[in-house]
Each structure stands twice: as C-alpha cells, then as structure tokens.
Amino acid sequence: MAESTSRSSGAIKRAYRWVDRRFQIQALVDYMSHKVVPVQKFSIWYYFGGITLFLFIVQVVTGILLLMYYRPGADSAYESVRFIVAEVSFGWLIRALHSWSANLMIFAAFIHMFSVYFENAYRKPRELTWLSGIALLALALTFGFSGYLLPWNELSFFATRVGTGMAGAVPFLGKYLLVIMRGGEEVTGATIERFFGLHVAILPALFTVVLSAHLIFIQRQGMSEPLEWKEKPSGEKKYMKFFPHFLMRDLLVWLIVLNILAVLAVFFPDGIGVVHWPLGVKADPFSPPPPVIRPEWYFMFAFQALKFLPAHIFSIEGELVGISVFTIGGLIWAFVPFINRKSRIDEPSKLFMYFGMFVILFIIVMTILGYLL
Amino acid sequence: MPEERTRRDFLGIILGGGLIATLGATIYPIFKYLIPPPSGEANVSQVKLPFKKADIAADPKKAKTFRFGRDLGIIVLLPSGELRALSARCTHLDCTVQNKPDEGLLWCACHNGKYSYDGRNISGPPPKPLQVFAVNIVGEDIFVSKGKA
Numbered sequence: 172m173a174e175s176t177s178r179s180s181g182a183i184k185r186a187y188r189w190v191d192r193r194f195q196i197q198a199l200v201d202y203m204s205h206k207v208v209p210v211q212k213f214s215i216w217y218y219f220g221g222i223t224l225f226l227f228i229v230q231v232v233t234g235i236l237l238l239m240y241y242r243p244g245a246d247s248a249y250e251s252v253r254f255i256v257a258e259v260s261f262g263w264l265i266r267a268l269h270s271w272s273a274n275l276m277i278f279a280a281f282i283h284m285f286s287v288y289f290e291n292a293y294r295k296p297r298e299l300t301w302l303s304g305i306a307l308l309a310l311a312l313t314f315g316f317s318g319y320l321l322p323w324n325e326l327s328f329f330a331t332r333v334g335t336g337m338a339g340a341v342p343f344l345g346k347y348l349l350v351i352m353r354g355g356e357e358v359t360g361a362t363i364e365r366f367f368g369l370h371v372a373i374l375p376a377l378f379t380v381v382l383s384a385h386l387i388f389i390q391r392q393g394m395s396e397p398l399e400w401k402e403k404p405s406g407e408k409k410y411m412k413f414f415p416h417f418l419m420r421d422l423l424v425w426l427i428v429l430n431i432l433a434v435l436a437v438f439f440p441d442g443i444g445v446v447h448w449p450l451g452v453k454a455d456p457f458s459p460p461p462p463v464i465r466p467e468w469y470f471m472f473a474f475q476a477l478k479f480l481p482a483h484i485f486s487i488e489g490e491l492v493g494i495s496v497f498t499i500g501g502l503i504w505a506f507v508p509f510i511n512r513k514s515r516i517d518e519p520s521k522l523f524m525y526f527g528m529f530v531i532l533f534i535i536v537m538t539i540l541g542y543l544l
Numbered sequence: 545m546p547e548e549r550t551r552r553d554f555l556g557i558i559l560g561g562g563l564i565a566t567l568g569a570t571i572y573p574i575f576k577y578l579i580p581p582p583s584g585e586a587n588v589s590q591v592k593l594p595f596k597k598a599d600i601a602a603d604p605k606k607a608k609t610f611r612f613g614r615d616l617g618i619i620v621l622l623p624s625g626e627l628r629a630l631s632a633r634c635t636h637l638d639c640t641v642q643n644k645p646d647e648g649l650l651w652c653a654c655h656n657g658k659y660s661y662d663g664r665n666i667s668g669p670p671p672k673p674l675q676v677f678a679v680n681i682v683g684e685d686i687f688v689s690k691g692k693a
Contacts, residue, residue, distance in 0.1 A: 236577055258581045261573035426566070433569075 206413035209396050216286035217394065217417075218424050219279050225425045226276035227382070229432065230314075233269040234371070241321070243367040245360030248323035249453040256440075256450060267440035270448045271432055273315060277469050280308055288527050292395035293507060294514035300392070303385040305505045310378045315467055317366040317374065320358075328454030329464045331366075332358045337477070340490045357456065401517050445542055465541070472534045473497060475541035504530070588613030590689040597627065597686065607643035610688070616640060617677060617688060618650070622661055629677040629688045630663050636670045650674070 191197050208217060240259055242251040255262035284304060287293055293301035320331040335358065339349035354361030400408055411417050441449045445468055466474045476497075480489035503510060503526075513520035591612050600608050600621045607620040609632050618632035620643050630650065632640050639654035649666070650659040657668035663676045680687045 232574075236574065239578065240580070260576035260579065260581065262577060264573055265577055429566075 203390070204412065204414045206390060206393050207410040208394050208413055208417045209400070210409040210411050211397055211400075213286070213290060213397065216282070216290070218421065219283035219286060220389075221421045222424060222428055223276055223279040223283055224382075224386075225428055226272045226279060226432075227378075229268065229272040229429075230276060231375070233265050233272065236265045237269060238371060243321070243363045245323065245363065245454075248321060248363050249450075252322040253450060263440050264436060267436035268432060270442060271435045271439075273318065274442075274446050274468070275428075275432065277311055277315060280311055281469075284308060285527065285531060287395075288507070289524065290395065291398050291511075291514050291519065294395075294511070294517065295508065297388070297392060297395060298508035300385060300388040301508050302505060303381050303388065306381050307378065307385060310374055310381065312469065314370065314374050314378070315469065317370040319467060320363060320366045321370065322448075322450060323363060323454045324451045325454055325458075325461055326451060326464070328358060328456070329460040330466055331362065333464060333474075334466060334470070335362075337490070337494070340488070340494060342491060359456070398517060398519055468538065471541040472537035475537045475544070476533075478541075500530075590687060591617075593619065593686040593688060595686075596684050597621070597681070600627070605643045606645045609640065612677070612688065618643065619679070619686070619688065620650070620661060623648070627679045627681070627686065628661055629679045630659075630661075631675040631677070633674075634670055635665065635672040635674065636668075641674070 187196075208214070237255065240251055240255045240262070242248065252266070256266055257263075259265075287301065287304070316331075316334060320327045335349055335352045338352055339345045341348055350356065352362070352365070353359070354365045394413075396408070435443075441447055445465075465471065477490060477493045480493045482489050484492045507523065508514065511520050511523045514523070591610065593608075593610050595608060595610075600606065600619060603621075607618055609616055609618045611617075612631075616632040617629055618641060619627055619629045622628055623645075630641075634641050634652040634654065634657055636652065636655055636657050639652050639657075641650045641652045641657075641659065644651045649661065651657070652659075652668070652670065655669050657670040658666050659670065659674050660666050663674040665671070665673050675690075677688045677690060680689070
C-alpha cells in the first residue's frame with residue numbers, strides 16, 4: 172500500500188511539474204495556501220457557506236440533467252415533468268434531488284448569512300463580500316420563484332399568479348413589471364417560456380459571475396476573525412490552514428450533506444410536510460384555485476406579513492405599505508456594513524444585534540403563523 | 545520480508561472503497577437517466593393513413609409519407625395502379641427517401657441511394673433493402689401494417 176501510494180503520488184508529482192513548468196501554478200498554490208481559518212467556538216458556522224456552495228453544484232448538475240427531458244410550454248411542461256418522474260430511469264430521483272437541494276441550499280444560505288451577520292464578519296474590509304452574498308441570496312430566491320412554475324401544475328400556477336400579482340402592486344412601474352414577468356397580462360405558456368429562460372440561462376450566468384466574485388473576495392482577504400480577538404495576544408490566536416486542513420473538513424461535511432440529501436430524496440421524493448412539491452394535476456387557468464395557495468416556505472413570512480396588513484393605511488394601499496417596508500428593511504440589511512458605524516471600528520453594536528434578532532424572530536413567527544392560520 | 549498491513553492501510557482501503565462506491569452510486573443513476581426510455585409508440589403494427597388513394601394520385605410525385613409509430617413510411621402509387629408502402633427511412637443514414645416516378649424508383653437525396661419499388665437497394669450506398677409494408681384498402685381507407693406484404 173505504502174509503495175503503491177508513493178508510486179501514484181510520483182506520477183501525480185510528475186504531472187504537476189509538467190503543468191507547473193508551463194503555467195507556473197506553484198505561485199497560485201502558494202497564494203491559496205496562505206488562507207487560514209480561525210479556530211474558535213463558533214467555527215461550526217464557517218461550514219455553511221461551503222454547504223451552500225456544494226448544494227449549488229448539486230443544483231447545476233441535476234438541473235442540467237432535468238434539461239435533457241424538460242420541455243417548456245403550456246402543452247408540454249407538465250407532461251415532460253410527468254414523463255421524467257414516471258418514465259425516465261431515476262427521473263424521480265433527479266427531480267427529488269433538485270427540489271430537496273434547492274430548499275436546503277436556501278436554508279443553508281440563510282444560516283450562512285445570519286452567522287456572518289451576528290459575528291459582524293461583514294465589517295470593514297469585507298463590505299463587498301457581504302453585498303455580493305446578498306446579491307447571491309436574491310438570485311437564489313429568484314431561482315426558486317422561477318423554478319417553482321416550471322412543472323406547470325395547479326399549485327405552481329396559482330402561486331405564480333399571486334407572486335407576479337404582488338409585483339403588479341408596485342407604484343407606477345407595477346403594470347409594466349407584471350407584463351414583463353408574465354409575458355402578457357395573464358400567467359400563460361408565455362410565462363413558462365420566460366421563467367424557463369430566466370431559470371436556465373440568465374440566472375445561472377449572473378449567479379456564476381457574482382459567486383466567482385464572492386469566492387475571490389474571500390480568498391483574497393481570508394476569513395474574518397471574531398471581534399473578541401482584537402485584544403487577544405497573537406500567541407493565543409489559533410488558526411487552521413484552509414488548504415488542505417479546512418478543505419478536508421469541508422469535503423467531509425459535503426459528503427455528509429450528500430448523504431442527507433440522498434436519504435431525503437429517496438424516502439421523500441415529493442418532499443415532506445410544508446416543504447413539498449407533488450406534481451399533482453396540470454394547471455388549468457379556467458378552473459378555480461385550490462383551497463390553500465401557499466408560496467414556498469422561504470417566501471412565507473413576507474406573504475403572511477402582507478396578509479396581516481389592513482386594506483388601507485392612512486389612505487395608502489396596505490400592500491403598498493408592506494412592500495415599501497420590506498424594501499426599506501432589505502436595503503438596511505444589505506447595506507449594514509456601511510450603516511453600522513461601530514462595526515467599522517471593530518466594536519460590537521448592541522443596536523444591530525437586536526435588529527438582527529428582531530429580523531430572525533419576525534421571520535420565524537410570521538412563517539409559523541403562515542402555516543397555522 | 546512480508547508486507548505488513550497497518551491501520552492506516554485499512555483506513556485507506558475503507559476510504560478509497562467508500563469513495564469508489566459513492567462515485568458509482570452517483571454516476572450509475574446519471575448514466576441510466578441519460579438513456580431515454582423506449583417511446584410508447586414503439587409497438588405500432590398497423591396504421592390508418594390520414595389520406596385517400598386520390599390524394600396520392602394527385603401528388604406530383606405520386607407518393608406520400610406518413611408516420612408509422614416512431615417510423616416514417618412512404619406510400620407510392622405504382623404505374624400499375626397498385627399502392628405500395630415501404631419504410632421511408634433510408635437504410636444508409638436515416639434520411640427520408642422520395643419517389644422518382646420518371647425513373648420508376650425510390651431515391652434518397654442525401655447520398656444518391658436508389659431502391660426499386662419492392663425495396664431492393666439497387667444503387668448507391670444503402671446497405672440493406674427498405675422494409676415493405678402490407679397495404680389493405682377497406683372502402684376508401686388505406687391501412688398499412690407491418691409483416692408480410
């Protein structure tokens with residue numbers, strides 16, 4: 172074994188030298204190996220960015236596979252998804268993996284974001300890493316929204332009608348937004364074509380660019396150190412090399428996530444509880460909507476909060492007030508590295524910690540109410 | 545000296561084997577998924593043509609093509625007034641053959657393959673004859689079926 176290892180590693184080394192002589196990759200490897208990961212009690216949260224990345228890779232692979240059989244269009248979308256899950260070998264598995272991985276990816280991204288928020292890791296000099304992360308989350312949510320319609324079943328049809336209808340409530344631009352999103356006044360086959368193009372071409376292209384920037388920023392600046400480390404003597408700070416030590420741990424976590432994903436997809440191919448995506452019946456624009464229309468769980472808090480608003484607040488439309496409040500809240504959230512002045516001088520801010528806790532609490536309570544009421 | 549197996553070797557085998565198994569469990573479904581299931585139309589053995597003999601006679605090439613399950617067929621009005629149905633897929637590279645009434649044969653435009661009306665490959669690259677289908681006329685309707693012509 173030991174001998175064969177050295178033999179094969181000899182071959183790898185020779186291949187490496189061959190490439191290195193031509194492209195001088197040693198410099199790149201040296202650069203990569205500078206990155207270290209702080210070892211501290213909250214180190215576990217460092218894994219969630221990597222988990223999100225891994226689940227995104229799963230999305231790309233399973234998404235490309237679904238493309239082999241999926242056909243957009245009002246007469247073919249539902250039929251092709253049914254064909255995938257009913258006829259194609261392992262088609263049910265690929266669809267289940269794509270759906271599970273999508274949901275877990277959003278979940279992991281939320282955890283990643285909140286852990287970065289509460290550790291103040293967005294503070295100077297990582298403002299752009301935070302902003303690019305927010306952009307990635309927005310893109311991921313758009314991925315989810317556009318992908319939801321593609322099977323063209325009853326649920327997705329009405330959820331899309333409600334979702335795009337909300338865009339219609341935006342002042343002045345609403346009507347245009349609605350027509351642009353739907354490809355007409357109504358949700359039709361034209362809407363599928365648009366969402367399909369968005370889902371498989373435009374969003375992946377944008378996501379790849381922003382994700383590359385996000386990862387390059389992290390590689391360039393290294394991991395953020397906890398605020399409490401400011402006063403620590405450098406001898407007491409513990410670090411782990413990213414390459415290969417943290418990467419190995421990352422890979423192990425990915426393997427565990429892959430296994431969780433596989434178990435969920437095999438035993439619950441249609442999802443479970445409120446996270447479910449049965450194919451159901453084909454969308455029929457002329458039939459009445461099913462009794463309960465719900466958005467995906469990650470839109471639930473917004474959906475529910477808007478439902479609580481009265482029809483009019485100070486003679487302004489309630490929906491409009493709600494959307495405005497969400498927009499302002501989202502902007503504060505996105506620009507928190509610039510707004511939180513204390514974070515710029517490496518000091519913790521109670522105000523922003525309470526704000527973060529309020530946001531989490533708001534999301535959790537509204538989500539639960541959304542499913543209970 | 546006999547090679548001694550250490551715990552590290554054992555772990556290496558477990559890890560390597562696990563990785564190979566994981567790869568296999570990932571690649572096998574993908575490979576199977578990429579192979580499309582057989583089409584539901586594969587076993588069509590008889591088809592009623594959506595046109596009448598008069599339509600074929602009116603065609604300048606005295607022939608019409610039709611879908612036969614997953615296959616494509618061609619029905620030709622012979623100079624004798626008889627109808628003859630054959631597979632329209634050239635046995636060379638799957639192009640669609642057409643009738644040449646002036647030469648009295650079926651012709652594939654892609655690589656100049658030629659077939660006689662009884663399906664024999666008489667000239668050009670086609671390696672095999674065209675399959676001939678049975679034609680039955682019931683009233684005005686034309687039925688084409690696989691099997692002995």
